[in-house]
Amino acid sequence: MNETxxxxxxxxxxxxxAQFWKSIGNVDPYVLTxxxxxxxxxxxxxxxxxxxxxxxxxxxxxxxxxxxxxxxxEELNELNQGxxxxxxxxxxxxxxxxxxxxxxxxxxxxxxxxxxQNIANHGRVRELLEHYGVLxxxxxxxxxxxxFIDEEGRVGILIGMDAPNIPSKISLPGGEIQMVSVxxxxxxxxxxxxxxxxxxxxxxxxxxYSHRSYHQSSIHRDSVV
Numbered sequence: 001m002n003e004t005x006x007x008x009x010x011x012x013x014x015x016x017x018a019q020f021w022k023s024i025g026n027v028d029p030y031v032l033t034x035x036x037x038x039x040x041x042x043x044x045x046x047x048x049x050x051x052x053x054x055x056x057x058x059x060x061x062x063x064x065x066x067x068x069x070x071x072x073x074e075e076l077n078e079l080n081q082g083x084x085x086x087x088x089x090x091x092x093x094x095x096x097x098x099x100x101x102x103x104x105x106x107x108x109x110x111x112x113x114x115x116x117q118n119i120a121n122h123g124r125v126r127e128l129l130e131h132y133g134v135l136x137x138x139x140x141x142x143x144x145x146x147x148f149i150d151e152e153g154r155v156g157i158l159i160g161m162d163a164p165n166i167p168s169k170i171s172l173p174g175g176e177i178q179m180v181s182v183x184x185x186x187x188x189x190x191x192x193x194x195x196x197x198x199x200x201x202x203x204x205x206x207x208x209y210s211h212r213s214y215h216q217s218s219i220h221r222d223s224v225v
Contacts, residue, residue: 025058047082156190181215
């Protein structure tokens with residue numbers, strides 16, 4: 001792709017995503033990124049190398065989101081939107097006064113960061129979401145209460161629940177992308193998925209909707225199973 005056109009597409013994608021989140025809440029002007037890109041240290045590579053995260057404050061919650069998974073791949077000689085998705089986590093517990101220099105110490109960011117890197121490393125998570133609807137994942141090294149961590153140090157999450165307050169898709173220069181939610185689940189809910197697989201994930205989604213916790217994450221809610 002022509003370098004000038006490529007950079008214009010990257011810039012426009014960043015701008016559209018920012019406008020999208022501004023329609024949801026107040027976007028922190030500080031973008032969280034790395035001093036040294038993990039891709040240069042054998043870490044996962046994002047489509048345009050740029051690995052960034054945003055914080056959005058709403059009247060009742062705080063949202064953290066990846067910003068760069070849907071940047072275009074430069075090596076493709078056509079318009080594209082990279083991995084075709086961004087992931088976000090919405091919660092009530094992240095204190096509004098927590099500034100961006102401290103965000104990486106929160107469990108919300110630790111989860112979102114690991115999920116984002118897994119998406120970049122896998123490369124085909126959007127296709128899995130289109131096939132299965134909702135995915136589950138187990139993560140390590142998350143600073144959560146013991147009640148959320150199993151004996152092997154694993155924490156469970158759900159990826160891809162619809163969010164009533166956040167549109168699931170937006171259009172960028174290279175096409176439509178998905179805005180994918182990430183939800184922390186309890187150990188009981190994780191065990192339920194382990195025993196019931198895809199059927200268990202679908203049942204949990206139904207229960208989260210009936211209990212009105214939806215896609216939002218909390219360390220204070222009761223388990224639905």
